[in-house]
Amino acid sequence: MIEFSMPLAGVFRRLATTVCLLGAGVASALAQSPAEAKRIVSIGGTATEIIYALGEGDRIVAVDTTSTYPADTAGKASVGYMRQLSAEGVLSQKADLIVMEEGSGPADAIAILKASGIPIATIPTPPEAAGIGNKIRAVGAAIGKSEQAEALAADTERRLKTLETEIAGLPGPKKRVLFALSLANGRVMAAGSKTTADAIIGLAGGINAVADVTGYKPLSDEAVIAAKPDVILVMNGGAMHMSAEQAFAVPALQATPAAANRSFIAMDGLYLLGLGPRTPEAAHDLAAKLYPETVKPGTSKP
Structure with missing residues (x-):
C-alpha cells in the first residue's frame, strides 16, 4: 500500500528554512496530482530502478546514494544517503513528488518533508521475494504508470517462478x-x-x-x-x-x-x-x- 503524505499539523523549528527553500515550488507541487509530477526525487535504489524500468527516468531530478542503477543515475543530483537525508537538500530540488522507500530517515527530516506539502509516496520494502511484485505496483501507482507496472510485476513474478522450479531440481546438499x-x-x-x-x-x-x-x-x-x-x-x-x-x-x-x-x-x-x-x-x-x-x-x- 502506498501512503501519500500531505501537510501535517504543527510547527517545526526549521520550517522557516524549508519555506525559503521551496519558494514558489510548493504551490506548483500542490496544484497537480503525483501522477502528473515532472520533477521526482527518488530515494531508495530499488524505487529508482523501478522508475527507470517503467520508462520514466527522465522525470527524476535527484536520487540518493543507493540509487546506482542504471548508469544514467550518475547524472542526477544527489540528496545523500537515504537514512541520513537533509530535508533542505531534498527540498532544494523543487520536486513535485518524492518517491521514498520505507526506512528513509532520519525522522525529523521526514517530518519536515511531510510538512512541506510536497506529495510523498512511501514504498513498502518487505525483506521477502514475495513482496517484489507489490513493490513494483506501488511505484507504478505513485507515478501514474499502474498499467506498465502491472506488466513488469507480472513478468518479474513469472521469472521468479521459473527460477524456483530450476532451483528446486538442484541435486545434492545445499550450500x-x-x-x-x-x-x-x-x-x-x-x-x-x-x-x-x-x-x-x-x-x-x-x-x-x-x-x-x-x-x-x-x-x-x-x-x-x-x-x-x-x-x-x-x-x-x-x-x-x-x-x-x-x-x-x-x-x-x-x-x-x-x-x-x-x-x-x-x-x-x-x-x-x-x-x-x-x-x-x-x-x-x-x-x-x-x-x-x-x-x-x-x-x-x-
Whole structure:
C-alpha cells in the first residue's frame, strides 16, 4: 500500500528554512496530482530502478546514494544517503513528488518533508521475494504508470517462478552461506533471517548459515565457527566492501569450511539485495556461483 503524505499539523523549528527553500515550488507541487509530477526525487535504489524500468527516468531530478542503477543515475543530483537525508537538500530540488522507500530517515527530516506539502509516496520494502511484485505496483501507482507496472510485476513474478522450479531440481546438499555485511574490530556483521540477504540466499538455493539470528548482527567468534559456512558472500564496491584476503584473515572465519575451500563470492550490492525487477537474474547468478557444476551462468548484467 502506498501512503501519500500531505501537510501535517504543527510547527517545526526549521520550517522557516524549508519555506525559503521551496519558494514558489510548493504551490506548483500542490496544484497537480503525483501522477502528473515532472520533477521526482527518488530515494531508495530499488524505487529508482523501478522508475527507470517503467520508462520514466527522465522525470527524476535527484536520487540518493543507493540509487546506482542504471548508469544514467550518475547524472542526477544527489540528496545523500537515504537514512541520513537533509530535508533542505531534498527540498532544494523543487520536486513535485518524492518517491521514498520505507526506512528513509532520519525522522525529523521526514517530518519536515511531510510538512512541506510536497506529495510523498512511501514504498513498502518487505525483506521477502514475495513482496517484489507489490513493490513494483506501488511505484507504478505513485507515478501514474499502474498499467506498465502491472506488466513488469507480472513478468518479474513469472521469472521468479521459473527460477524456483530450476532451483528446486538442484541435486545434492545445499550450500551454507554466510552473508558478511562488514567487519568491525575483527567481528563479522552478518545477515540473519528477515533480511534481504536471507531472501536472496534462499532464492539461489542456499541455506543462511545464521538463520537463527534476526536482522543484521555482529557475531561472536564462537557463532561464526558454529555456523560452519561453506561460502562467504559479500557486496563488492562501496565503503563496506571486503576482499577474500580480509575475510579469511579473521581467525573465526579461518576455522570454517569456506576458508578451507577459499569459497568467497562478491556481487554488486543493489543487484544482490535490491529485491526488484532484476532479482530473478541476481538469484540465478548467485546460484551459478554456488553450484557451478549444475547451474549455468546467465547473461544478465549486475
